[in-house]
Amino acid sequence: MIRRTCYLSARHLHHHHHHCSLLFSTTSPEPPKFHSLKPIKMEGANEITREAKENVNQTKRKIFVAGATGRTGKSIVEQLLAKGFEVKAAVRDLAKARATFSKHGPSLQMVVADVTEGSDKLVQAIGDDSEAVICATGFRPGFNVFAPWKVENLGTVNLVEACRKLGVQRFILISSILVNGAAMGQMLNPAYLYLNIFGLILVAKHKAENHIRKSGINYTIIRPAALKNEPPSGNLVVEPEDTLYDGTISRDLVAEVAVEALDLPEASYKVVEILSRADAPKRTYEDLFGSIKQK
Template sequence: MPMASTLTIVRNPIFLTHHYQFNKQFTTPSSLRLLSFAKMEGSEISEEVGEDSRAKRKIFVAGATGSTGKRIVEQLLAKGFSVKAGVRDLDKAKSTLSSANPSLQIIKADVTEGSDKLAEAIGDDSEAVVCATGFRPGWDLLAPWKVDNFGTVNLVEACRKRNVKRFILISSILVNGASMGQLLNPAYIFLNVFGLTLVAKLQAENYIRKSGINYTIIRPGGLRNDPPTGNVVMEPEDTLYEGSISRDQVAEVAVEALAYPEASYKVVEIVSRPDAAKRSYHDLFGSIRQR
């Protein structure tokens, strides 16, 4: 199998979950056969993509060594995609990702360095981009804007230069908290303390929506590193203001969004709940209306 090219830049959309647990208020057997880019469960679509064709389905992941990003890379590879992982630290990537996998290509890429360099990293062989980047907490109060706003915009512009027509963004619930009447929500306040993080993310979302690119914006609740303990609940934008979800499920939603046309041009908010009924992704994405 020829080496696949994969750029993954994925980081925690809600950065503080590396060190904090959200309180209840916010946290209250053969290889897979892939259908053509619009796989639909229960439909009569029967066209299948063979092994050789699957190897050509390359997805660029920005933030691939992040806690969520690496899970997206793993799930893409498990489902037969080739991945081009975009990372800032090549040494870290080689120890974090399965660099021996012939379907994985690790490339140095920094979303803050402009769209031209990102376009070179994405190349002409990537059919979609998944952005799971996120700034690292520190003293630079402009970091959220450099990464979560301008960095995402750079990535969108790089897609335009390479004619990549599919874009998946990992964002966060409560990005539009001000319009939701959640200005006094402790989580909204805390997440905006370090450089107005949620505001930066919202501005990037708005840019994507006006760009003309086929997008899916995924807003997860508080991120958990532990395995899933419930089923995915998916709601329209500006609906959820509390709840949590396993990073494994966030990665799954991102990967499934590439397969279902029902996910196109939509903003979805996700958490998991033990009492929620298990629903297909065809049903979940189909239940959300475009705005």
């Protein structure tokens, strides 16, 4: 099968008080009555009652999201909250974050954190209550030519190292197709050239990916095609790394892929490239991720 190569437009790549009345009486009280609760055995643990198990299941899981106020990051936060997760959103501008997430309740916690300021500060921000980290950071164009490298490479590395220090064992990165463009023979692709002129963005992303892969952490690296702000259209296509050259995908669908990947064993230790296409068949996430082999 011959894959058609197209050039991406550069502008596209880029969660009653019980008043206990003690009644004293001179008569002997009746013995208290207890409800019979059938115990459930849990592997490797003591027996607990069904009631206790239900209480455990009601505990919300907390996910740390870096780049939470970005367009893709915001969608990730909203979808995590909709699925019942608690979210710790890492933001640089607290006022902007409060305006962005003004309608969300106590399940959303905002923390001021900058991924470029080192892993020790990120350890404090992530804390020991975060189960996983989703990285959706991105640099903002400006006059500092080193900013892209600091965010896309060093910032992601800092997040990974913070996870290692804390023992966080799930990391999801939103990256980009064409990050390995040089090895793919795409060095003359206008999008590849344009983005790398501004601080070697794609090279920086690829270096960060390699660090994640060597970290020992259970990772999923998601490389979307050209990003659209419009709602999703068409069905999701998932391909192996270093295969996609064209196509588009909604940011909301990218966010959905990241959230779905959290608990999918089929998504562990994999790099996937994604787009949406009207003529693609609708498939389950288990099937889509399961079709990609680990490397």
